[in-house]
């Protein structure tokens with residue numbers, strides 16, 4: 548049991564806590580800066596029941612493994628690569644939010660607003676869904692950082708399946724809003740999420 552208070556656990560769990568804290572507070576602050584306080588609710592913290600369950604599962608896996616298989620958490624190269632992946636995912640996601648500006652709404656728009664323009668510059672020139680790609684990378688990175696083998700696979704599968712449904716739904720409306728312009732853009736630029744066209 549003392550492993551829970553070891554240097555390894557304290558460092559890896561603090562990194563996880565800071566990664567989560569930074570991700571959610573920065574999402575919320577950026578939403579307020581871009582859309583204005585009156586248009587932002589607590590839902591912009593992006594903390595859903597499924598998300599909390601996933602994080603509890605990941606923490607349970609971590610505690611179980613650090614108690615019964617503490618050597619599993621000592622792969623520092625893997626853990627540090629995970630930390631680097633978390634930072635990369637965070638940077639991609641925040642670049643997406645800053646580049647898209649007003650167009651980046653947490654709820655998918657089903658009606659076109661007059662000021663909604665198709666964004667294809669900056670990071671959107673490299674991938675169509677940098678916000679989703681960044682979150683996918685970030686979430687899997689957190690589990691690599693914790694050396695949580697089950698959660699690495701579980702997070703990759705669950706987050707991928709979520710975006711595999713969300714992206715076609717979002718793009719249905721983007722095609723309706725921007726027609727040919729979006730078709731041409733989608734022909735040239737990939738989604739940014741593995742195995743999603």
Ligand SMILES: C[S@@+](CC[C@H](N)C(=O)[O-])C[C@H]1O[C@@H](n2cnc3c(N)ncnc32)[C@H](O)[C@@H]1O
Pocket residue numbers: 643647650651652653654655656664665666667671675676677678679680717720721
């Ligand atoms: C949560 S944001 C995610 C944006 C994008 N899917 C991404 O991953 O960066 C969802 C909103 O962004 C808008 N959106 C997505 N791609 C866009 C683009 N290239 N230009 C303008 N608006 C876009 C959609 O209409 C939707 O309301």
